[in-house]
Amino acid sequence: MRHFVSMQDLTEQEILLLVKQADNISIHGAQPLEKQLFAANLFFEPSTRTKMSFVVAQRRLGLNVLDFMSEVSSVTKGESIYDTIRTFESIGANLIVLRHQEANIAKKLSEMIKTPIINAGDGTGEHPTQSLLDLVTIYQEFQQFRDLKVVIAGDIKHSRVARSNAYALSTLGCKVYLTGIAEWHDDSLSYPYITMDEAVETADILMLLRIQHERHQADSILNTNDYLQQFGLTVDREKRMQKHAIIMHPAPVNRNVEIEDSLVECERSRIFKQMQNGVFARMAVIQSLLNEGGNYHEKTNHKRQ
Ligand code: CP
Incomplete structure (x- = not known):
């Protein structure tokens, strides 16, 4: 999995693996990533749950979080979303989390950008x-x-x-x-x-x-x-x-x-x-995209966090 932009891209097995990986994290937690990595959270539409649970997920995994506020960014000078993401890629972001008002924009950008993109909600498109x-x-x-x-x-x-x-x-x-x-x-x-x-x-x-x-x-x-x-x-x-x-x-x-x-x-x-599980689900997606903790082994009989 290079990007996570649409549920239509995933097979039954891939979805089940992510569900079980997130459930496993809810029970056992997760080890922080070994490398120093940066995540950029680019939210062009309002959010409470999605944005904050991504921040919690990223911090639990030891990622450095690059926050971004479009209203005080160079987007106000007319910079395109593509150029904004290429900028974050150039300065070292290893992961892009994108919420945007345009349907299907995450999918389009994922075809042009190498850094993994997670669709955090794109207009009437997908979430x-x-x-x-x-x-x-x-x-x-x-x-x-x-x-x-x-x-x-x-x-x-x-x-x-x-x-x-x-x-x-x-x-x-x-x-x-x-x-x-x-x-x-x-x-x-x-x-x-x-x-x-x-x-x-x-x-x-x-x-x-x-x-x-x-x-x-x-x-x-x-x-x-x-x-x-x-x-x-x-x-x-x-x-x-x-x-x-x-x-x-x-x-x-x-x-x-x-x-x-x-x-x-x-x-x-x-x-x-659901909100509590948002953190675990987002941790599982980040792990999978960054190729950490990908070898999920099912464990049972443990209390959830
Ligand atoms: N469910 C959801 O996407 O909530 P937020 O808009 O607060 O992120």
Whole structure:
């Protein structure tokens, strides 16, 4: 693996190896890398979880972190993203973590840049490390993926998380369904749509999405109170979920819009567990790209961190 930009690039075996490597790190931790290496975190869109969990992952692996703020960088003088990345490459960055508003930009750049690039979310394109941490969370719950029914619910059309997860989950043999407002259906994803009521009653995993207000037109159709009642997860709907079913959400959460406030930390919610797994998933990706700790050996019967 030279870059980590799309879940579509990975085979079932490659995804499983990364999931198990991240789960192994969650139990045993990881040795710091032996060489002195530098990671550049280039975030052109806002982020809390992804950016900070990359920093924690990098520091745990002993990487030197080159922080970057586009608003006080030479991007403001018109420097292109390609030239910005080539600059970091020239001054010694060994790894580029990129979040950008343009869909598919990480893939395009990965074809021009030698230094490993990790896509930390590209517009409505993909968010593969979010997908990996979601997969780790599912694996910890169900110990496998085949035939699990996963319903991805909400703003499908504008969601890079939906795209990466739909690709990865179907590669792993899950049954993937979508639900949400018809205006936000995405014809490029060929998975069946069901109603929210069918979703809550039949899903093993209900994966809620954030409404991507920043990617909507000004004349958005949204009335947030109606949205919760018609398409969101209310307390009444949660009661109808299967006993073993879990709730996921990539966060940040619009409380009382996608999900009723009191459910964000309910027993079946894995939302903060997902964030915790974000560090382990990102450590596994960094190890794999930098060819350290690549020989994963499964170990069991140890407590998670
Ligand atoms: N889930 C996610 O990508 O969150 P941030 O935008 O805070 O990184």
